[in-house]
Amino acid sequence: MRDHLKDSKSEPATQKLVGVRELKANAARILRRVRDSRASYVLTHRARAVGVILPLEAANPSVAHDDVDAFVRWNDFARAGRRLKRRFRPGVSGVRLLSSMRR
Amino acid sequence: MARAAARSGRSRRKTSSPTFRYTLDASVFVNAFNAHERGHSESLQILATIHQRGDPVIVPTLLVAEIASAVARATDDRAGALRYAAATAELPNLTLVAFTSALARGAAELAATHRLRGADAVYLAVARRYATGLISRDEEQLRRGSRVAVCLTPEQALGQTR
Numbered sequence: 001m002r003d004h005l006k007d008s009k010s011e012p013a014t015q016k017l018v019g020v021r022e023l024k025a026n027a028a029r030i031l032r033r034v035r036d037s038r039a040s041y042v043l044t045h046r047a048r049a050v051g052v053i054l055p056l057e058a059a060n061p062s063v064a065h066d067d068v069d070a071f072v073r074w075n076d077f078a079r080a081g082r083r084l085k086r087r088f089r090p091g092v093s094g095v096r097l098l099s100s101m102r103r
Numbered sequence: 104m105a106r107a108a109a110r111s112g113r114s115r116r117k118t119s120s121p122t123f124r125y126t127l128d129a130s131v132f133v134n135a136f137n138a139h140e141r142g143h144s145e146s147l148q149i150l151a152t153i154h155q156r157g158d159p160v161i162v163p164t165l166l167v168a169e170i171a172s173a174v175a176r177a178t179d180d181r182a183g184a185l186r187y188a189a190a191t192a193e194l195p196n197l198t199l200v201a202f203t204s205a206l207a208r209g210a211a212e213l214a215a216t217h218r219l220r221g222a223d224a225v226y227l228a229v230a231r232r233y234a235t236g237l238i239s240r241d242e243e244q245l246r247r248g249s250r251v252a253v254c255l256t257p258e259q260a261l262g263q264t265r
Contacts (some may be wrong), residue, residue, distance in 0.1 A: 012211045052233060054159075070195035074154050080183070080190040081136035081147075087178035093140055094177035095131035098169060101176075102220045102241075 018053070019044050123263065124159045126230040128239035129259060130171035132191055139176065142240060148152065149257040150239060152264050153196070160197045160232045163206070163225045167192045167199070199230050217250050228252045236260065 007085040018041045023030060030053065038055040088094065108153035127150075135146040153160060168186050175184035192199060200206065206228055213231070214224035223244040230237040237252050238260045239245050248254045255263065 054233065054264055056162075066195075070154075073190075073193050073195050077187075077190040077194055080187040084136050084174060084178055084180065084183050084187055087180040087183055088137040088139055089177065089179070090139045092177050094129045094137050094173050095140060098130050098133055098173040099177045099243065100239050101169075101172060102222045 015039050017049075018042070030045050116179075122156070122158055123261070124161060124233060124235040125153060126161055126163075126226055126233070126235040126237045126252075127153075127166070128226055128237060128241055128244060129166050129173060130240035130244075131238055132166075132170050132187075133173045133177070134240045134257075142161075145257040145261060146240060149260050151259060154194070156264065157196055160194070161200060161229060161235050163195065163229045164199045164202055165222060165225050169222065194234075200233075206232070213251055217247055219247055219251075223248060236263075 006022060016039065018026075018030060020043070023043065030039075030041060034041070034053055034055045040055065041053040042049045043051040129152065134140055134143050135166070137143050148234055169265050170191055171184045171188035174187055175181050177215045178184060191197070202225065209232065210221070210224040210228040211220055213227050214221060217224075219227065220243070224239070226237060226239075226244065229235070230248075235252070236256045237244075237248060238257055239248070239254060240257065245254045245256065
């Protein structure tokens with residue numbers, strides 16, 4: 001899981017704004033921060049947000065230990081879900097409960 | 104098939120297929136392992152498919168509390184609900200987005216404009232901000248949210264990935 005609050009020691013908790021001019025001038029530095037520190041930016045044009053620059057590590061071909069880590073975490077999730085299977089009560093819809101909680 | 108998908112943990116990215124970005128509503132996770140509920144196998148299948156493809160999932164932190172609450176109510180299993188919510192938060196490719204004041208303002212604007220419930224507005228604000236498709240089992244969220252972002256049922260999302 002990537003939690004923006006926990007991850008970036010050098011970045012503020014909110015996303016940093018970056019204008020087109022700053023992006024052009026500092027593209028390499030911004031790219032490095034996205035890649036190395038997983039920083040994220042909101043791209044602005046004339047003071048209006050027009051896009052986001054996000055680290056998408058998931059889209060990269062994973063190295064072996066990342067694969068193993070993903071495998072373990074998915075299995076933990078599936079195991080936790082399977083344990084719940086017998087606990088769901090017949091006739092009780094979790095989706096409906098959730099929807100009613102939101103009212 | 105869904106069970107097989109759930110068992111297959113290793114990430115197998117299909118390099119030739121396009122990458123999608125998703126925001127997943129808590130209803131998909133709540134539905135996925137509830138065999139008494141309609142659509143559960145498709146919910147589990149889309150989770151497995153997204154995992155196998157390595158597609159990024161961007162969700163609000165609210166997701167974790169919503170899953171814990173709804174699962175605990177539906178199962179009367181506090182420990183199991185917490186374990187499941189925690190395991191969800193640790194899923195690979197899943198990014199939790201903090202509920203910042205900027206996101207709150209965005210959600211408030213959407214809620215007021217489109218008469219959304221608060222939680223729905225939070226998910227939709229994330230979907231809009233990160234240009235993701237919102238996958239949900241919640242009918243009201245799907246109906247009203249489609250004015251704001253691309254909203255899909257798990258079945259529709261599965262069709263998109265094929």
